[in-house]
């Protein structure tokens with residue numbers, strides 16, 4: 001995923017974002033921190049006085065990708081120099097955290113290297129460079145929380161300001177064998193509830209109807225509240241109670257071990273929870289799950305899904321899978337395929353295992369050959385695609401609540417979002433943008449749905 005933030009300049013700022021929604025959120029916050037210094041987002045790096053590359057380290061060739069992009073940015077900087085303009089180049093995010101020193105050694109023209117926990121210090125770093133020149137690196141895990149020190153965020157930037165991400169938790173203590181997150185994002189921490197409520201209120205006051213709560217282990221959330229802590233279902237109840245104009249709530253990404261019954265029950269009792277859950281399982285083999293240090297078995301995962309479906313029969317499930325973890329045999333892979341057949345996912349992400357330096361799995365014997373990983377991935381993706389098509393087809397003829405987010409590509413067409421996060425296209429008046437309307441689904445596509453507005457059934461909100 002690559003997103004670019006834009007409006008018009010005083011000092012131009014161009015942020016290139018790779019990776020997860022957390023990075024999208026962080027990029028928006030970096031823009032907020034730099035705004036008081038006179039930086040405003042610009043569309044093209046060629047017009048930018050500062051370029052930030054916000055990186056992701058989770059899978060293959062992360063560092064190489066960064067160096068090749070930095071090569072391109074360096075050329076832009078040289079071209080601007082000929083016009084007498086200076087350009088600061090910063091590398092942020094998880095590659096910066098994991099490989100900061102090597103990064104500066106290999107690309108000394110980079111001015112700033114900062115990890116995900118230190119972007120509230122950006123103004124100070126920029127000032128240091130202005131004073132003394134040279135490069136600055138800050139990949140600490142500071143004692144102060146960036147959330148306490150960030151300015152109030154600007155209005156959300158996506159889908160006509162109707163949907164927004166909100167980070168409530170960061171870091172991870174689970175240490176799955178394959179994963180860099182505990183090293184790049186640090187220990188699990190939750191944001192205090194009061195600051196989340198304040199941010200949610202500001203978002204909703206600016207027109208947001210749907211919020212997605214973000215965290216690497218979002219369902220392990222336990223933020224300070226009223227002298228104790230609040231869990232994710234308690235936070236969701238507070239959001240529902242205190243912000244009536246908030247219509248829809250999602251959260252991502254969850255771990256099966258933290259899928260407690262109170263959270264499962266909230267899917268039944270809290271009306272703003274969408275019937276949708278992303279719950280990564282990674283593998284269907286108990287042996288591989290153990291080697292991955294996931295802390296649950298395949299049957300325990302099946303049982304969580306059974307309870308979720310009991311609480312909310314229409315819930316759509318999505319997941320992440322890794323094929324070819326060290327030691328995975330044909331039999332283990334078949335157990336993954338069986339779990340997918342048993343559960344039936346609405347969609348899913350699947351990846352070939354990639355060795356991440358410094359993680360326990362990288363050093364394990366019995367690495368799986370590349371061609372075997374490829375064959376397994378193709379088989380798994382074919383099955384998941386079949387299930388996604390079947391899920392989309394099953395909605396044909398049903399009437400869905402759709403949050404109308406904007407104009408479609410064709411004249412007279414509107415775009416919206418189904419409860420299951422699918423884009424929905426249908427004809428209607430632009431005055432409906434921002435409302436939740438009823439749409440009868442008529443056409444399933446792989447990644448979206450087509451439908452007709454049910455005017456008489458629509459409820460303005």
Ligand code: 5AD
Nearest residue numbers: 178179280320321351352353354356
């Ligand atoms: N190799 C392949 N996939 C990985 N993921 C995380 N680390 C790796 C790795 N080393 C996948 C997991 C995780 C998702 C965000 O990325 O499936 O849930």
Ligand code: SF4
Nearest residue numbers: 172174175176179181
């Ligand atoms: Fe990584 Fe998620 Fe495992 Fe944490 S729970 S180590 S973020 S895969």
